[in-house]
Amino acid sequence: MSLRLGICFLLLCGFGVTPPAYSGDRPNFLFILVDDQSPEDLQIYNPQSVLEAPNIARLAARGIVLDNACHMGSFSGAVCTPSRHMIMSGRTLWNLPIAPQGKRNCPPELEQQTIPAVFNRAGYATMRTCKMGNSYEAANRLFAVRRDATKRGGTAESGSAWHADQVLDYLNERERQQDSRPFLIHFGFSHPHDTRDGTPELLQKYGATNHSDPATRPLLNPRQPPLPVNALPAHPFNTTDSDVRDEIAVSGVWRNRDVASLRNELGRELACSENIDQQIGRVISRLEQLGELDNTYIIYTADHGMAIGRHGLMGKQNLYQHTWRVPMIVAGPGIPSGTRAAGNVYLLDILATLCDFAGIEPPETNQGLSFRAVLEGRQQTVRDVLYGAYSGGAKPGIRCVRRGDWKLITWDAPALNVHQIQLFNLRDNPEEFLPEHHLAETIAFTGSTPAPHQTNLATDPAHATTLQEMQALLQEEMRRLNDPAAK
Numbered sequence: 001m002s003l004r005l006g007i008c009f010l011l012l013c014g015f016g017v018t019p020p021a022y023s024g025d026r027p028n029f030l031f032i033l034v035d036d037q038s039p040e041d042l043q044i045y046n047p048q049s050v051l052e053a054p055n056i057a058r059l060a061a062r063g064i065v066l067d068n069a070c071h072m073g074s075f076s077g078a079v080c081t082p083s084r085h086m087i088m089s090g091r092t093l094w095n096l097p098i099a100p101q102g103k104r105n106c107p108p109e110l111e112q113q114t115i116p117a118v119f120n121r122a123g124y125a126t127m128r129t130c131k132m133g134n135s136y137e138a139a140n141r142l143f144a145v146r147r148d149a150t151k152r153g154g155t156a157e158s159g160s161a162w163h164a165d166q167v168l169d170y171l172n173e174r175e176r177q178q179d180s181r182p183f184l185i186h187f188g189f190s191h192p193h194d195t196r197d198g199t200p201e202l203l204q205k206y207g208a209t210n211h212s213d214p215a216t217r218p219l220l221n222p223r224q225p226p227l228p229v230n231a232l233p234a235h236p237f238n239t240t241d242s243d244v245r246d247e248i249a250v251s252g253v254w255r256n257r258d259v260a261s262l263r264n265e266l267g268r269e270l271a272c273s274e275n276i277d278q279q280i281g282r283v284i285s286r287l288e289q290l291g292e293l294d295n296t297y298i299i300y301t302a303d304h305g306m307a308i309g310r311h312g313l314m315g316k317q318n319l320y321q322h323t324w325r326v327p328m329i330v331a332g333p334g335i336p337s338g339t340r341a342a343g344n345v346y347l348l349d350i351l352a353t354l355c356d357f358a359g360i361e362p363p364e365t366n367q368g369l370s371f372r373a374v375l376e377g378r379q380q381t382v383r384d385v386l387y388g389a390y391s392g393g394a395k396p397g398i399r400c401v402r403r404g405d406w407k408l409i410t411w412d413a414p415a416l417n418v419h420q421i422q423l424f425n426l427r428d429n430p431e432e433f434l435p436e437h438h439l440a441e442t443i444a445f446t447g448s449t450p451a452p453h454q455t456n457l458a459t460d461p462a463h464a465t466t467l468q469e470m471q472a473l474l475q476e477e478m479r480r481l482n483d484p485a486a487k
């Protein structure tokens with residue numbers, strides 16, 4: 001402890017007041033990363049969601065919610081892996097060390113330019129808890145304190161509470177040692193990724209069971225969340241990776257798309273998500289008690305979104321809004337309370353943003369943009385165009401591009417004879433309703449009736465020019481970002 005802080009501490013103790021935060025002038029960071037969560041699960045993004053998440057709601061009320069935060073995609077069915085590489089390194093998808101042409105596109109020893117390495121060098125105390133695997137192991141190893149384990153069970157020891165316990169232990173240890181360095185804590189969870197085994201109380205709340213018998217279907221329960229409005233009994237065409245694990249092998253759903261299987265799985269998803277919310281509440285309370293909260297930036301996000309019945313899909317291997325986007329909620333010093341912005345950010349912008357807040361120069365290898373100006377309410381967005389890719393199945397796979405209200409998604413796999421184009425106006429059709437959502441049997445399935453204009457506009461002659469412009473824009477982004485399928 002410095003002399004100045006020491007005197008302060010003695011003075012304040014003398015008057016029976018809580019001692020000040022030890023971290024001095026530089027801010028702390030609590031980076032919360034959940035595994036597989038659509039923004040649509042949170043009421044902040046989807047008022048129809050029945051998820052109760054009071055701690056996340058409070059965080060949003062203290063800070064800012066970004067509506068257009070995306071991950072850039074994946075060249076593998078394990079979407080988590082490139083996503084977590086992008087978060088840690090600030091590199092774009094095709095320029096990661098694990099990308100198909102990574103050796104050519106990425107400098108060596110990139111782990112030395114990742115979040116833990118950069119913040120260790122800047123004198124931060126770094127700590128991490130998260131799931132094991134499907135991640136960036138070389139970077140994860142660099143956190144000064146690392147307590148990783150995959151915890152997807154329905155008890156405190158086997159589930160999300162374990163991750164919070166690691167952070168609480170660390171904060172206690174830090175207090176005992178009177179560690180005066182600012183901290184960067186990577187507070188990761190293994191849920192709501194499947195297997196979505198919830199605790200008995202929360203499963204009951206959402207009417208769900210940890211269904212594990214492929215020979216039967218779970219029972220319907222009125223407490224289960226309703227089907228999403230854009231659910232379908234099947235995706236209308238081959239996605240280029242229709243038999244990927246998430247679409248056929250998630251325990252509790254497998255290949256089933258009946259109402260009971262989907263609603264039960266959504267109930268499990270929400271049970272796991274509310275548990276995460278409770279664990280976040282425990283850690284935030286402790287930060288407040290320690291006097292650190294006002295000097296801590298808290299970032300809440302997920303490694304990617306998730307379908308769970310939307311568009312007839314279960315997994316993360318698509319680029320619809322529910323899956324391409326991630327939740328992004330940030331609170332901290334200088335961030336106006338209860339605000340909202342489009343943002344147009346990628347997860348790979350996080351490294352630059354953390355550096356900006358900490359007064360650290362981002363590494364030269366970084367390709368992301370700081371979105372501090374958006375978080376502080378000085379700017380609405382950091383870029384005009386967003387690009388996404390999924391190339392984990394038949395090649396080249398799925399691509400998307402968004403500018404303003406317009407979004408193009410292309411699905412291409414000559415080997416499977418797949419060639420589909422979708423054009424959405426997201427202002428008019430934020431749920432990306434397709435012609436199939438307008439069929440009588442779908443309306444009977446979901447109970448939702450989209451407006452006639454809410455559909456794929458790619459074949460509408462009135463939008464032919466927009467389609468051409470968006471196709472050209474996609475090619476431009478693909479070339480700019482070293483996408484191997486660029487023409």
Ligand SMILES: [Ca+2]
Pocket residue numbers: 035036079080193303304
């Ligand atoms: Ca994930």
